[in-house]
Amino acid sequence: MTVLTLSRALNEGLRKAMENDPKVLIMGEDVGKLGGVFRVTDGLQKDFGEDRVMDTPLAESGIVGTAIGLALRGYRPVCEIQFDGFIFPAFDQIVSQLAKMPYRSGGVVKLPIVIRVPFGGGIGAVEHHSESPEVFFVHTSGLRVISCGDPADGYAMIQQAISSDDPVLFFEPKRRYWDKTEVDLAGGVAAALPMDRARTLASGTDVTVLCYGPMVRTCMEAAAAAESEGRSIEVIDLRSLSPLDTETIFASVRKTGRCVVVHEAPVTAGLGAEIAARVTQECFYHLEAPVLRVGGYSTPYPPARIEEHYLPDLDRVLDAVDRAFAY
Amino acid sequence: MAVKAAGRASSRNHDNPIPKPELIQLLTPEGELTPHPDYPLELSVDEIKSLYRDLVLVRRIDFEAIALQRKGELGIWASLLGQEAAQVGSGRALEPRDMAFPTYREHGVAWCRGLDPVKLLELFRGVNFGGWDPREHNFHLYTIVIGAQTLHATGYAMGIQRDGAVGGEDGEAVIAYFGDGATSQGDVNESFIWASVNNAPIVFFCQNNQWAISAPLEKQTRVPLYQRAQGFGFPGLRVDGNDVLACLAVTRKALQAAREGQGPTMIEAYTYRMGAHTTTDDPTRYRLSAELESWKLKDPIERVRQYLIRPGLAKEDFFAAVNAEADEIGARIRQACETMPDPEPLSMFDHVYAEPNALVAAEREQAAAYISSFMTEDGAR
Ligand SMILES: Cc1ncc(C[n+]2csc(CCOP(=O)(O)OP(=O)(O)O)c2C)c(N)n1
Ligand SMILES: [Mg+2]
Numbered sequence: 001m002t003v004l005t006l007s008r009a010l011n012e013g014l015r016k017a018m019e020n021d022p023k024v025l026i027m028g029e030d031v032g033k034l035g036g037v038f039r040v041t042d043g044l045q046k047d048f049g050e051d052r053v054m055d056t057p058l059a060e061s062g063i064v065g066t067a068i069g070l071a072l073r074g075y076r077p078v079c080e081i082q083f084d085g086f087i088f089p090a091f092d093q094i095v096s097q098l099a100k101m102p103y104r105s106g107g108v109v110k111l112p113i114v115i116r117v118p119f120g121g122g123i124g125a126v127e128h129h130s131e132s133p134e135v136f137f138v139h140t141s142g143l144r145v146i147s148c149g150d151p152a153d154g155y156a157m158i159q160q161a162i163s164s165d166d167p168v169l170f171f172e173p174k175r176r177y178w179d180k181t182e183v184d185l186a187g188g189v190a191a192a193l194p195m196d197r198a199r200t201l202a203s204g205t206d207v208t209v210l211c212y213g214p215m216v217r218t219c220m221e222a223a224a225a226a227e228s229e230g231r232s233i234e235v236i237d238l239r240s241l242s243p244l245d246t247e248t249i250f251a252s253v254r255k256t257g258r259c260v261v262v263h264e265a266p267v268t269a270g271l272g273a274e275i276a277a278r279v280t281q282e283c284f285y286h287l288e289a290p291v292l293r294v295g296g297y298s299t300p301y302p303p304a305r306i307e308e309h310y311l312p313d314l315d316r317v318l319d320a321v322d323r324a325f326a327y
Numbered sequence: 328m329a330v331k332a333a334g335r336a337s338s339r340n341h342d343n344p345i346p347k348p349e350l351i352q353l354l355t356p357e358g359e360l361t362p363h364p365d366y367p368l369e370l371s372v373d374e375i376k377s378l379y380r381d382l383v384l385v386r387r388i389d390f391e392a393i394a395l396q397r398k399g400e401l402g403i404w405a406s407l408l409g410q411e412a413a414q415v416g417s418g419r420a421l422e423p424r425d426m427a428f429p430t431y432r433e434h435g436v437a438w439c440r441g442l443d444p445v446k447l448l449e450l451f452r453g454v455n456f457g458g459w460d461p462r463e464h465n466f467h468l469y470t471i472v473i474g475a476q477t478l479h480a481t482g483y484a485m486g487i488q489r490d491g492a493v494g495g496e497d498g499e500a501v502i503a504y505f506g507d508g509a510t511s512q513g514d515v516n517e518s519f520i521w522a523s524v525n526n527a528p529i530v531f532f533c534q535n536n537q538w539a540i541s542a543p544l545e546k547q548t549r550v551p552l553y554q555r556a557q558g559f560g561f562p563g564l565r566v567d568g569n570d571v572l573a574c575l576a577v578t579r580k581a582l583q584a585a586r587e588g589q590g591p592t593m594i595e596a597y598t599y600r601m602g603a604h605t606t607t608d609d610p611t612r613y614r615l616s617a618e619l620e621s622w623k624l625k626d627p628i629e630r631v632r633q634y635l636i637r638p639g640l641a642k643e644d645f646f647a648a649v650n651a652e653a654d655e656i657g658a659r660i661r662q663a664c665e666t667m668p669d670p671e672p673l674s675m676f677d678h679v680y681a682e683p684n685a686l687v688a689a690e691r692e693q694a695a696a697y698i699s700s701f702m703t704e705d706g707a708r
Contacts, residue, residue: 033613034541057511057547058473058539086472089513124402126431127456128471268686297690302675304402304453309672309698319697 001182009151009183010040010116010172013158014078016189018048024162025070027054027063028080028116037082038118038177060090064115068097071111076162083174084119085128091136098167099142114161118174119147120214120264121311124304131301132213132265137169138242138274145242146195147171149216151181153199153239156192164195171241173214198245200252204234207258207321210249210275212238215262215312222317231321241271249275250282257288258324262312267295289327292320348551350597351577352567356625358633366576372640378571379631379641380649381415385435386628387653388444391660392434392451396606400664401451405432409569409601412627413534415439416574417596420582421465421502426487428467428480428503432534436504440466444656445663454670474512477503477531481518484527484585493528498586501529502578508539510555511547519559519593528585530578531556531593534568536600541613553595561591568598569627599625672698 004012018024026041026048032055035042045053056063060081067077081087087094094115102109121130137145144166148154154172161168193199201216202223211219216237223233234252238244253259259279261272272293279291294312302310353368355361362368370378389407396404407414414435421427421439429436434447441464450457450469457468470476480503492499509515510533522529535552537544548555556563566577574596581592599622603610635641676691 029539030541032541035612037540037607055542055546058508058542059511059513061513062511089472124453126403126451126453126471297675297694298686299675299679299690303455303670305669306672306675307453309694310675315701316697 002185003180004151004155004183005178005180006148006151006154006172007038007040007177009155010148010158011042011044012183012185013155014041014044015047017078017159017162018044018052021076021162023074023076025052025054025075025077026080027056027067027077029056029058029063029082031055031080036080038174040116040172040177041080060086060088061093064090064093064098064113067113068093068101068111071113072109076112076114078114078116078162081115081117083129084117084131084133087115087117087133090115094137094143094167094169095140099140102166103142110165111167112162112165114158114168114170116158116170116172118177119171120173120175121301121307122175122214124307126304127301130304130307132263132296134169134171134241135265135270138271142167143242144168144196144240145171146240147173147213148239149173149211149213149237150176150179152183153237155183155185156189157195157239159189160192160195171213173216175214176217179217193239196240196243196245198239198248199237200234200248201237202233202235204232204256206232206256207260207324208234208236208249208252208256209260209262209317209321210236210238211262212241212271214264218312218314219262219317222314222321225314226318226321231325233321238271244275244278246278246282249279253279253283254286257286258321259283259287259291260294260317260320260324261291262294262317262320264296264311266298267293268298270295289324292324294320348553348565350565350567351573352570353572353576354570354630354634356569356630358630358637360572360634363573363576366573366580368572368576370572372635375572375631376635376641376645378415378419378575379628379635380652381419381435381438382411382571382628382631383649384653384656385411385415385438387657388438388660389434391657392448393602393606395448395661395664396451401448401606402453403605403607404451405605406600406602407432407434409599409622409627410534410536410596411435412571413532413568413574413596413598416571417502417532417578417594420575420578422499422582423465424497424499425582426465426467426480426483426499426501428476428483428501429469430473430476430504430506430509431469431471432506433469433504437466440464442466444660445667448660448664449667452664452667454667474505474509474514474518477505477509477515477518478521481521481525481527481529484522484529485525487528488525493586494588498588499528500582500585501527502532502582503529504532504534506539507533507535507537507544507547507552508542509533510552519556519561519591522591523560526588526590528588529591530581530585531591532578533593533595534598535595536568536598538600538604538614540604540608541610543614551595553593556591556593561593563593563595565595565597568596569625569630571627571631598627
């Protein structure tokens with residue numbers, strides 16, 4: 001076991017994938033010499049060359065569009081979108097081309113492309129650098145959408161995403177890039193939990209808290225705080241946002257009878273809405289309270305000086321837990 | 328495991344003759360005037376002095392902002408160091424009625440338009456997203472999404488055409504600012520097409536500072552950028568972006584052509600980003616200091632000073648007065664930044680929509696109740 005930051009763990013995972021398969025390419029803005037603005041691709045161009053780690057022209061539609069072409073030619077591109085807010089120039093290529101081309105081809109065409117996106121707020125950034133656009137892609141059939149909550153998952157899930165034959169949107173919680181955990185670099189990814197499964201991080205009996213990405217740590221802290229008040233919270237890191245691991249979710253909610261979904265993205269039509277509908281449908285007679293959602297407000301992501309009031313934090317999670325108990 | 332390198336696209340394998348670019352220059356780095364037949368510029372010594380003043384003041388504003396960021400007063404700052412002449416020259420070419428669409432680095436243009444630099448600090452501190460009225464100084468909000476503003480600028484110019492504000496005495500024009508990296512974006516290329524087919528009254532002002540974060544110019548283009556204009560159907564030219572006189576002259580002429588109904592021009596201001604991309608960037612990871620050193624010899628301010636120190640032009644007291652004014656502005660914006668209040672948390676619900684919105688109103692109420700649940704009796708949090 002090695003203690004690594006999330007940024008480093010992703011870097012090691014990318015390196016492993018590139019060593020294992022010469023068709024794996026990395027492309028994006030500033031991913032080469034600079035190693036990415038979050039250093040996730042640090043040193044990879046030096047070791048694998050400019051043909052495999054490409055600093056592209058500054059155009060996101062071009063990055064994803066040419067990745068599709070490279071994939072048609074047998075490559076497995078891993079694209080980096082520098083910040084969440086800059087994925088939109090690539091939206092057409094992702095939603096109308098990447099997501100649909102395999103379907104359009106009757107399954108003949110496979111597009112094993114990974115699009116890495118540092119996402120979420122809490123870093124005091126200027127506009128467009130703190131957004132959570134994941135649900136646009138969850139809404140789009142043909143894409144897998146996953147998010148890692150810690151370095152160990154980052155290391156394994158990036159490799160699983162690269163070996164998947166489906167296009168994968170890979171959301172990295174940017175404010176957790178410097179969090180550290182132990183990572184098993186020696187153990188193969190084969191032994192790791194598949195990327196489309198949720199992971200129960202804390203078992204509890206009173207309420208199920210579902211989260212992903214940057215909110216995983218927040219919810220774990222909330223669970224610890226609740227424990228001291230005698231409340232037993234089950235925290236589940238969803239990991240896969242599309243498809244959802246409904247088996248794990250439903251089993252937990254049937255056990256606890258309460259469910260709170262937490263994400264940074266706006267509550268309105270967010271992933272919590274989808275989960276609430278499904279849980280209500282499938283676990284109706286087990287529920288002690290309606291499914292509650294904690295998330296961003298129905299406003300654009302606000303200026304940095306007040307972002308703490310926008311972002312869900314430990315108190316907002318516990319407040320929702322209290323409300324779930326008040327029914 | 329390296330992929331076969333044979334035939335890789337990254338080495339040039341055809342030899343298109345690319346004409347050597349002409350660089351329009353009116354003032355050499357040594358401070359010599361070099362008149363250009365196509366760009367006559369008649370400026371009084373006082374006018375040159377006032378350009379010098381602007382250059383020094385915007386550099387000081389930039390310097391203060393970097394220092395404020397280092398002290399934690401700003402979240403980030405995008406320095407204009409090295410690009411003062413491109414910005415002041417083009418900014419001073421604008422008439423008040425013209426409209427400017429900036430990127431996040433156009434602090435020198437903002438200054439020329441009369442925007443209080445404190446407004447820029449508000450944005451980079453994270454107090455707001457600009458929040459100035461674009462109409463007040465005909466200076467649009469900063470745009471961070473690379474290239475997007477070039478389309479807005481083009482549409483605005485099309486509006487000017489529809490208002491009949493082209494061709495007459497008081498014709499209006501638009502200037503769109505963008506970087507070398509931005510020229511790769513679809514939006515920028517689309518704006519060239521729209522402007523061209525509509526013959527829109529717009530000047531595309533590209534500050535080629537040689538870098539897009541860590542990506543050198545060669546990552547974006549194989550032809551000099553100004554030569555792209557021709558393919559879109561309008562003239563392009565390259566100006567010494569560190570020469571404030573040349574930037575003023577070429578931009579004036581291009582704006583005048585636009586106002587008269589002659590359509591777009593692209594200006595490539597050939598310059599250099601002397602500092603980091605932003606205060607969070609570390610350029611030592613990707614570029615050599617020798618490059619920086621060679622550009623220092625072409626400093627945009629020093630050459631004007633060299634010109635002005637000639638006998639009979641400017642005396643020591645002029646330079647001292649400009650420096651004193653810079654000190655004053657520096658102190659003023661520092662103080663304004665350090666005492667700048669945070670916005671009210673509930674202000675995040677303001678202006679999401681122009682019309683009343685029930686969802687936003689309901690969430691604002693919820694948030695207000697939630698925040699006040701943390702208040703102590705005396706109202707403190
Ligand atoms: C659509 C989009 N993609 C990526 C970014 C991140 N980014 C910010 S500045 C920058 C480089 C811009 O280079 P250039 O256009 O040359 O302008 P300069 O910063 O040199 O003034 C990048 C990639 C962004 N702001 N917008
Ligand atoms: Mg640039």
